[in-house]
Amino acid sequence: MNSRHSNFSFCSFTSLFFRYGYILVASLLVLLPLQLADYQQIFVAEIFIWGLFALSFSLVYGYGGMLSFAQAVFFGFGCWGFNVGTFYFDFSIWGSLVCAFLAATVFAVPIGFFATRVRQHHFLIVTVIVSVLVVMILASGHYRWIAGPYVTRSLPSAPEIPFGFFSLSYANELVAYYFTATMVSLGVFLAYRLISSPFGKSLLALKDNAMRAQLVGLNVNFLRWMMFVAAAGIAGYSGALYALLARYTNLEFFHWTYSGKAVIWSVIGGVQSIFGPFLGTAFYMITNEYLSRYFEQFIVLFGVLMLIILRFAPDGIWGIATRFFRLRG
Amino acid sequence: MELVILLAMNGLFWGLIVALIALGLSIIFGLLDIINVAHGDFFMVGAVLAWTIIQHVDNFWLAFFIVPLVGLLLGAVVERIVMRPIENSASLSIVAAFGLSLIIQESVRATFGATPKRILDPIGVTVPFFDTSYDVYRFVAAFISVVAIGAFFLFLHKTKFGTWMRAVRQNREMAVAMGVPSNIVFMVTFGLGTGLAMLGGVVAAPITSVEFRLGLDVLPICFIAVIIGGLGNLPGTAAAAVLLCFMEGVVTSFTEPTTARIVSLVLMSVVLLLRPEGIFAERKR
Numbered sequence: 001m002n003s004r005h006s007n008f009s010f011c012s013f014t015s016l017f018f019r020y021g022y023i024l025v026a027s028l029l030v031l032l033p034l035q036l037a038d039y040q041q042i043f044v045a046e047i048f049i050w051g052l053f054a055l056s057f058s059l060v061y062g063y064g065g066m067l068s069f070a071q072a073v074f075f076g077f078g079c080w081g082f083n084v085g086t087f088y089f090d091f092s093i094w095g096s097l098v099c100a101f102l103a104a105t106v107f108a109v110p111i112g113f114f115a116t117r118v119r120q121h122h123f124l125i126v127t128v129i130v131s132v133l134v135v136m137i138l139a140s141g142h143y144r145w146i147a148g149p150y151v152t153r154s155l156p157s158a159p160e161i162p163f164g165f166f167s168l169s170y171a172n173e174l175v176a177y178y179f180t181a182t183m184v185s186l187g188v189f190l191a192y193r194l195i196s197s198p199f200g201k202s203l204l205a206l207k208d209n210a211m212r213a214q215l216v217g218l219n220v221n222f223l224r225w226m227m228f229v230a231a232a233g234i235a236g237y238s239g240a241l242y243a244l245l246a247r248y249t250n251l252e253f254f255h256w257t258y259s260g261k262a263v264i265w266s267v268i269g270g271v272q273s274i275f276g277p278f279l280g281t282a283f284y285m286i287t288n289e290y291l292s293r294y295f296e297q298f299i300v301l302f303g304v305l306m307l308i309i310l311r312f313a314p315d316g317i318w319g320i321a322t323r324f325f326r327l328r329g
Numbered sequence: 330m331e332l333v334i335l336l337a338m339n340g341l342f343w344g345l346i347v348a349l350i351a352l353g354l355s356i357i358f359g360l361l362d363i364i365n366v367a368h369g370d371f372f373m374v375g376a377v378l379a380w381t382i383i384q385h386v387d388n389f390w391l392a393f394f395i396v397p398l399v400g401l402l403l404g405a406v407v408e409r410i411v412m413r414p415i416e417n418s419a420s421l422s423i424v425a426a427f428g429l430s431l432i433i434q435e436s437v438r439a440t441f442g443a444t445p446k447r448i449l450d451p452i453g454v455t456v457p458f459f460d461t462s463y464d465v466y467r468f469v470a471a472f473i474s475v476v477a478i479g480a481f482f483l484f485l486h487k488t489k490f491g492t493w494m495r496a497v498r499q500n501r502e503m504a505v506a507m508g509v510p511s512n513i514v515f516m517v518t519f520g521l522g523t524g525l526a527m528l529g530g531v532v533a534a535p536i537t538s539v540e541f542r543l544g545l546d547v548l549p550i551c552f553i554a555v556i557i558g559g560l561g562n563l564p565g566t567a568a569a570a571v572l573l574c575f576m577e578g579v580v581t582s583f584t585e586p587t588t589a590r591i592v593s594l595v596l597m598s599v600v601l602l603l604r605p606e607g608i609f610a611e612r613k614r
Contacts, residue, residue, distance in 0.1 A: 299435045
């Protein structure tokens with residue numbers, strides 16, 4: 001109903017934000033860890049990583065209009081690719097990060113090819129079934145040759161990041177924080193370039209009216225496929241960052257319940273935005289940290305919150321915030 | 330050979346229960362255009378309620394009458410409160426169903442507990458079957474499923490309300506113009522779908538263990554059945570569910586279960602790509 005209008009001013013707010021607000025955000029992120037204890041710095045860095053994961057879901061759903069439950073598979077393949085890079089090829093961290101990105105992308109190409117070719121409703125079902133299938137294959141002992149022992153490997157000690165003539169160690173929490181923040185910002189920047197490119201704009205056109213987009217001459221299936229692959233790459237990248245920070249990878253990351261978490265985070269934060277998923281993730285993780293001590297099943301509250309947000313503010317916390325600022329002038 | 334027959338029978342009986350659940354998924358999809366991700370959780374709630382009833386009343390058969398009615402009510406309320414306000418957006422309704430599934434799972438975990446529990450076989454009689462013995466309850470479960478499926482189709486084709494449901498599905502505007510109360514039809518349809526899933530939960534409760542994650546395993550099988558049968562095609566869905574589980578049972582007797590599931594998933598992919606409207610659909614062009 002009012003989506004067109006609000007979309008327009010929302011875009012201008014975003015562009016304004018990207019012109020000046022990024023300085024504010026960047027300085028906040030630089031100064032924030034100085035106020036935090038060591039474990040809190042790691043906690044915030046984890047929020048960044050999961051936020052990037054949620055952002056990758058937003059790219060598929062908010063911009064591509066595809067409700068994908070396979071994002072977790074690509075997060076998992078990111079962890080896996082990172083492990084393969086580190087343990088099999090003996091790459092440095094940079095090589096392993098690239099390896100993780102490539103692993104997720106390579107797996108996304110065939111999955112996306114089939115999934116984006118089916119009708120809208122089938123897409124969700126296909127992605128759920130793909131993730132069930134992947135988890136089953138990786139969990140059964142009979143197909144170990146596919147993934148090798150790299151699904152559950154983790155780094156034995158805090159990794160060193162080589163910068164040519166010197167190197168920094170993840171054992172220092174500040175290094176871990178700043179490195180993660182920088183790499184996540186890089187991912188956010190990539191995502192931003194992606195959605196503000198002609199490619200991203202044509203995807204939005206396609207999401208609003210696929211028929212019209214097709215008549216204008218856009219290749220609907222191909223665009224969807226490419227967006228699926230790009231988002232998978234970002235999910236894999238965030239998976240590698242997680243494997244680097246937490247030094248822990250597991251089969252559970254492949255399960256579609258993890259994609260469900262991305263759905264919660266980005267729906268609560270705001271699906272069609274860059275910062276919404278981060279807001280939603282931060283909100284969820286901080287609430288989790290403080291509420292789960294008193295009330296273990298606090299996720300019920302998030303389910304209710306999600307239903308309320310879907311009903312009254314489908315653009316999430318970020319949408320509410322932008323509207324608030326617009327009202328203020 | 331005995332193993333093949335045994336596993337095939339297990340598959341067949343399990344398939345009848347899955348058919349019950351998948352039918353619910355299919356009518357909700359066909360009429361309301363919602364892929365109900367929470368459907369597996371309604372199935373789980375049915376099983377949990379059956380367990381609760383046994384704890385309090387110590388009569389399993391009572392559950393067969395109470396639980397579907399609870400499901401009918403629950404589904405109708407959910408449709409009215411959660412789904413109705415966002416009925417115009419298919420993807421929003423899927424996300425809402427996912428939120429619903431979270432709420433259901435976590436509330437069950439908070440009240441029922443996280444540890445799996447078992448329901449004792451309510452009949453407790455076995456028949457000799459080749460070298461092993463076979464639970465009579467499985468036959469009863471299959472019988473109940475068949476009766477429920479039959480009753481559902483009778484309801485759909487022989488009653489006024491069933492006719493309304495089919496009419497709204499074919500053409501909502503026209504049906505409303507003819508005086509069909511489409512809002513009530515939607516509520517009852519969602520309620521019926523939920524009731525079928527919860528009845529499936531009761532029937533399956535003595536066969537599987539009861540826990541709050543029960544729905545996660547059933548949902549993908551139901552999805553596959555619904556796709557192979559054709560989205561919204563009710564007899565096709567039921568047939569596909571039975572066929573699929575039967576086939577999985579047979580394949581399991583030759584290889585291990587993972588491969589059996591992979592076979593059915595590959596089958597589904599092939600169907601999806603070659604005949605997206607399901608294998609039982611008539612060719613339109």
